[in-house]
Amino acid sequence: GRDGMRFGLSWKGICATMLLWTTGQNPTICLCFQNAQNYSLGKRRETLMVVLKAQWVVPVTSPPIRNGAVLVVGGIIAAVGKAKEVLKQAPSQGQRIEFSESVIVPGxxxxxxxxxxxxxxxxxxxxxxxxxxxxxxxxxxxxxxxxxxxxxxxxxxxxxxxxxxxxxxxxxxxxxxxxxxxxxxxxxxxxxxxxxxxxxxxxxxxxxxxxxxxxxxxxxxxxxxxxxxxxxxxxxxxxxxxxxxxxxxxxxxxxxxxxxxxxxxxxxxxxxxxxxxxxxxxxxxxxxxxxxxxxxxxxxxxxxxxxxxxxxxxxxxxxxxxxxxxxxxxxxxxxxxxxxxxxxxxxxxxxxxxxxxxxxxxxxxxxxxxxxxxxxxxxxxxxxxxxxxxxxxxxxxxxxxxxxxxxLGLDREIGSLEKGKQADLAVFNIGSSVNDPFEALLFEAKKANLTMVSGRIVNLSI
Incomplete structure (x- = not known):
C-alpha cells in the first residue's frame, strides 16, 4: 500500500495490482485509465523495457512528433520517433503503454x-x-x-x-x-x-x-x-x-x-x-x-x-x-x-x-x-x-x-528526449484533437499522469 500511494495509485489500482499478483499472472500493473489504454507498468518501481506511445512526443531538441513513441531499455532512451517506427525496434517481450490524449515530454x-x-x-x-x-x-x-x-x-x-x-x-x-x-x-x-x-x-x-x-x-x-x-x-x-x-x-x-x-x-x-x-x-x-x-x-x-x-x-x-x-x-x-x-x-x-x-x-x-x-x-x-x-x-x-x-551540469544525461539519454520523462493529459502540443501543455496540463526517472516510475496518477 505504501508504494502504491507513492506512485499516486488509488485503492482501486492497488487492489487491481494485488489481484494480478494473487492470481499468479506476471507481476505487472495492468489498469485501464480514463485517458490511456493498455497500461502495463513495470515490476514495482523498475521498468526494464517499455514503449510509451502518445498523441504527441515533444523531444525539445527536435520538432514535436504526432503519434509518437519512446522506447526505454534498461533506464536509457533507446529510440524516439513515430510510433510505428519505434514499435518495430521494440523487442516482442517489452511492455507497451499507450496514452491516447497525452503528450510525452522530458522530465x-x-x-x-x-x-x-x-x-x-x-x-x-x-x-x-x-x-x-x-x-x-x-x-x-x-x-x-x-x-x-x-x-x-x-x-x-x-x-x-x-x-x-x-x-x-x-x-x-x-x-x-x-x-x-x-x-x-x-x-x-x-x-x-x-x-x-x-x-x-x-x-x-x-x-x-x-x-x-x-x-x-x-x-x-x-x-x-x-x-x-x-x-x-x-x-x-x-x-x-x-x-x-x-x-x-x-x-x-x-x-x-x-x-x-x-x-x-x-x-x-x-x-x-x-x-x-x-x-x-x-x-x-x-x-x-x-x-x-x-x-x-x-x-x-x-x-x-x-x-x-x-x-x-x-x-x-x-x-x-x-x-x-x-x-x-x-x-x-x-x-x-x-x-x-x-x-x-x-x-x-x-x-x-x-x-x-x-x-x-x-x-x-x-x-x-x-x-x-x-x-x-x-x-x-x-x-x-x-x-x-x-x-x-x-x-x-x-x-x-x-x-x-x-x-545543473546534467544536460548530457537529461533535459531532452534523445537516444542514449537517461529515461527521465513525464506524461501529461492535453485533451483530444491537439494541433500544437506546446500550447496545450503550457495552458491545459496540470499534474502528470506518469513521471519516470531513469526508467523507474516514481509517480502514477489515475
Missing part, C-alpha cells in the same frame, strides 16, 4: 527550490521581503532535522506529481538528500553554508566537509554541491574558502544573489535594515560593488556556478554574467510574492546570459510546478513587454527542461 527540471521549507507554505503571500525574511529566520531556527525530512519528503512527492524528475535543492540540514534518495528522484543537493562571524569559519567549514564526505557516492541519481547562501550571509574569507573547496572537489556552486533592494543597500553601501540585522559581516569586503561584481571579486562567477534571482542588476552586471558564462535561475513568482522587482529578462537574454526557470520553495510560491512558473512568466511578458520578452511556448518549455538541466 521537468526544477533547478532551484527549498524542499525542507515545504511546511512553511502557510506564510503570507505576498509580503515585503524584509518581513518575510524575519519570519523565515524564526521558523528555520525552530526546525529540527526530523521536521525538515518530513517536509522534504512531502516536497519531493509534490514535485513528482507535477512531472518533475530532477531538482536543484538548496538544503540547510541535508534532509532533502535523504528524501530524494528515498523517492528515487534525480537531483543536485547544494548544502547551505552560512557564516556571519570570522571566529566560526573553521567549525562551519568542518561541518560542511563532513557532510560532503558522508553524502559522497551514495546514489547514482544524486550529486552534491555547495551553497554559500548569499553575498550578505557569509563573511568574505569563509566565502573564498568554500569556493576553494568546491574547486578542489569539482563541485557545483549555487548562490542567492541580487535578490532584494535591501541586499543591494547592504552590499553596495553598507546601509539599510540588513546592516542592522547582520552587523559587520562584510567589513573586509570592498564598498561600492554590486552583488554581482562582489561575487566576481570573490571568484564565484564561474561556469559551474548557478546564481538564483539576479533582480537587482544593471547593464554592467548583465554583461559580466554573460562574459563569465554563469547560469541564472529565474523565479518570477517568488520575486513577485516578495515584492523585490522584475528581472530584466529581455536584456539578460539579449546579452547572452544563460537563464532557466525555477520555482523556489513553498515559503514564497504557491506550488512546486515548473509549468505554473511558465504560466506566470507568460503573464508578466504581456504586462511588462519592455522588460520581459515574448518567448514562444517551445522556448519557455526549454527553460524548465534542457536549460535547467544545463544549469
Amino acid at each position: 521537468l527540471v526544477n533547478p532551484h527550490t527549498h524542499l525542507e521549507n515545504t511546511h512553511f507554505a502557510h506564510i503570507k503571500k505576498p509580503q515585503q521581503f524584509n518581513s518575510w525574511l524575519a519570519q523565515m529566520v524564526r521558523l528555520v531556527r525552530n526546525q529540527s532535522f526530523e521536521d525538515a525530512l518530513i517536509a522534504a519528503k512531502e516536497g519531493v512527492d509534490q514535485s513528482a506529481r507535477y512531472g518533475v524528475t530532477c531538482i536543484g535543492e538548496f538544503s540547510r540540514f541535508g534532509a532533502s538528500f535523504v528524501a530524494l534518495r528515498e523517492f528515487a528522484l534525480r537531483g543536485v543537493v547544494f548544502k547551505e553554508f552560512i557564516c556571519l562571524d570570522e571566529r566560526e569559519i573553521e567549525r562551519r567549514l568542518a561541518e560542511l566537509e563532513s557532510w560532503l564526505k558522508r553524502a559522497e557516492f551514495e546514489n547514482s541519481l544524486l550529486t552534491v554541491g555547495v551553497g554559500p547562501h548569499a553575498p550578505y550571509s557569509v563573511v568574505p574569507n569563509a566565502f573564498k574558502q568554500v569556493l576553494e573547496l568546491a574547486e578542489r572537489q569539482s563541485l557545483p556552486v549555487c548562490v542567492h544573489a541580487a535578490e532584494s533592494p535591501s541586499e543591494r543597500k547592504l552590499v553596495e553601501h553598507r546601509k539599510g535594515i540588513l546592516r542592522f540585522w547582520l552587523g559587520n559581516v562584510l567589513k573586509s569586503a570592498p564598498v561600492g560593488l554590486s552583488s554581482i561584481r562582489y561575487l566576481d571579486w570573490l571568484g564565484a562567477l564561474k561556469a559551474k556556478t548557478l546564481l538564483v534571482h539576479c533582480i537587482q542588476v544593471d547593464n554592467n552586471d548583465i554583461a559580466l554574467l554573460a562574459e563569465r558564462g554563469v547560469w541564472v535561475a529565474h523565479c518570477p513568482r517568488s520575486n513577485a510574492n516578495l515584492k523585490v522587482g522584475l528581472m530584466p529578462l529581455a536584456k539578460m537574454i539579449s546579452a547572452g546570459v544563460k537563464v532557466c526557470l525555477a520555482t523556489d520553495g513553498l515559503a514564497s510560491v504557491e506550488s512546486l510546478s515548473p509549468l505554473d512558473e511558465i504560466r506566470f512568466a507568460i503573464k508578466l511578458s504581456k504586462e511588462h513587454p519592455k522588460i520581459y520578452p515574448s518567448l514562444s511556448p517551445s522556448q519557455w518549455l526549454r527553460m524548465v527542461t534542457l536549460n535547467a538541466a544545463s544549469a
Whole structure:
C-alpha cells in the first residue's frame, strides 16, 4: 500500500495490482485509465523495457512528433520517433503503454527550490521581503532535522506529481538528500553554508566537509554541491574558502544573489535594515560593488556556478554574467510574492546570459510546478513587454527542461528526449484533437499522469 500511494495509485489500482499478483499472472500493473489504454507498468518501481506511445512526443531538441513513441531499455532512451517506427525496434517481450490524449515530454527540471521549507507554505503571500525574511529566520531556527525530512519528503512527492524528475535543492540540514534518495528522484543537493562571524569559519567549514564526505557516492541519481547562501550571509574569507573547496572537489556552486533592494543597500553601501540585522559581516569586503561584481571579486562567477534571482542588476552586471558564462535561475513568482522587482529578462537574454526557470520553495510560491512558473512568466511578458520578452511556448518549455538541466551540469544525461539519454520523462493529459502540443501543455496540463526517472516510475496518477 505504501508504494502504491507513492506512485499516486488509488485503492482501486492497488487492489487491481494485488489481484494480478494473487492470481499468479506476471507481476505487472495492468489498469485501464480514463485517458490511456493498455497500461502495463513495470515490476514495482523498475521498468526494464517499455514503449510509451502518445498523441504527441515533444523531444525539445527536435520538432514535436504526432503519434509518437519512446522506447526505454534498461533506464536509457533507446529510440524516439513515430510510433510505428519505434514499435518495430521494440523487442516482442517489452511492455507497451499507450496514452491516447497525452503528450510525452522530458522530465521537468526544477533547478532551484527549498524542499525542507515545504511546511512553511502557510506564510503570507505576498509580503515585503524584509518581513518575510524575519519570519523565515524564526521558523528555520525552530526546525529540527526530523521536521525538515518530513517536509522534504512531502516536497519531493509534490514535485513528482507535477512531472518533475530532477531538482536543484538548496538544503540547510541535508534532509532533502535523504528524501530524494528515498523517492528515487534525480537531483543536485547544494548544502547551505552560512557564516556571519570570522571566529566560526573553521567549525562551519568542518561541518560542511563532513557532510560532503558522508553524502559522497551514495546514489547514482544524486550529486552534491555547495551553497554559500548569499553575498550578505557569509563573511568574505569563509566565502573564498568554500569556493576553494568546491574547486578542489569539482563541485557545483549555487548562490542567492541580487535578490532584494535591501541586499543591494547592504552590499553596495553598507546601509539599510540588513546592516542592522547582520552587523559587520562584510567589513573586509570592498564598498561600492554590486552583488554581482562582489561575487566576481570573490571568484564565484564561474561556469559551474548557478546564481538564483539576479533582480537587482544593471547593464554592467548583465554583461559580466554573460562574459563569465554563469547560469541564472529565474523565479518570477517568488520575486513577485516578495515584492523585490522584475528581472530584466529581455536584456539578460539579449546579452547572452544563460537563464532557466525555477520555482523556489513553498515559503514564497504557491506550488512546486515548473509549468505554473511558465504560466506566470507568460503573464508578466504581456504586462511588462519592455522588460520581459515574448518567448514562444517551445522556448519557455526549454527553460524548465534542457536549460535547467544545463544549469545543473546534467544536460548530457537529461533535459531532452534523445537516444542514449537517461529515461527521465513525464506524461501529461492535453485533451483530444491537439494541433500544437506546446500550447496545450503550457495552458491545459496540470499534474502528470506518469513521471519516470531513469526508467523507474516514481509517480502514477489515475
